[in-house]
Amino acid sequence: MLRWFEILGRSKFRQSLWYVDGFAGPGEYTNSPAGSPVAAISSASEALQSAGAQWKAGKIHCVFIEQDAKRFDHLRNKLGTDAGNPQMEIHFFNLPFVDGVAALKIQIPNPFSPASPLFAFIDPFGAKGVPFADIKDLLSRDAAEVLINFDSDGIGRIFRAEEAANHEVILNEVFGDDSWKTELARHRASHELYRGVLDLYKQKLRALPNVRYVFAFEMRSAKNTIDYHLVFASQHHLGLEKMKEAMKTIAKNGDYCFSDAHLNQSTMFSFDDPSAYSPQLFEQFRGRTVKYQELNDYALNETPFTNPKSMLKDLEEKSLVQVNSNDSKRRKGTFNEEKLINITFQQGV
Ligand SMILES: C[S@@+](CC[C@H](N)C(=O)[O-])C[C@H]1O[C@@H](n2cnc3c(N)ncnc32)[C@H](O)[C@@H]1O
Structure with a gap:
């Protein structure tokens, strides 16, 4: 997030910058002190501080949406309602993601009117709660980018479990229509199905008007098992360029590797080849x-x-x-x- 705040902060004259964490979590964990909200706030502060007088944008707004009341309270206590910097504002919604975005739309100020640069991080547990219609709505704004923790394996398992997992309702919501019925039926082996799920999701995002850049990062732990996919979508090439650079740094740090998530390719990235x-x-x-x-x-x-x-x-x-x-x-x-x-x-x- 640091690069996103830094670049836009130095270029978007007087525009507010909005970071929306749709599945914010409690803010801290016993095994990892900084959850995504804490990381976003610290990146925003760092970007403001390092830019100093070169900061051209308006305020940074950080929006945290969390459905679970206990986790929500923990997060709000951890962060406090005052960001400690007059150029930053924090907004909390103890709601499901979809309702949180709807509530954000009608509050003043909001990122939708006037349209402001917006980065949405969508990090659910599993396949539910992220309707394609809502992702489409976010990405219809010129300056919106989304990063989704996409559970392709979980979605593949729901496809296989059929009625027992209420697959029709869930998959129609995930993909925004029922094209998954024919598209996913072609894959026999599980690993092909999981890749097919991801590929179909990427295709759907790419088919959205103006969304020219979609990329899936396959996050693998040091043991080289796939942990999850991060799917990034944007209308602007610079967004994906900077996201790739950030991921490259993560891979270099050694905690995670990542590869491109193509149907027929599972090789690790080789940046220098x-x-x-x-x-x-x-x-x-x-x-x-x-x-x-x-x-x-x-x-x-x-x-x-x-x-x-x-x-x-x-x-x-x-x-x-x-x-x-x-x-x-x-x-x-x-x-x-x-x-x-x-x-x-x-x-x-
Ligand atoms: C994977 S965790 C988020 C972790 C967080 N992004 C981080 O890095 O610290 C998912 C969170 O989403 C919350 N959640 C589940 N369903 C939700 C929904 N429909 N809308 C908003 N939050 C939801 C859960 O309570 C949980 O705290």
């Missing part, structure tokens, strides 16, 4: 002449990288692409977006 991904880029665009922007979006959505440059360098070294640039002195393997006209992918071997 573009040649592992350049064949995929080549296959996608083989025989076409493409603008850089399209390649950039592909790199963001479909590879671990934040741009296609290292993969293009690898392909150019192998003479698989031809780079058309306005820069007559361009050195091979360098890609200045301002001067690039387009890139031609060969038919290849």
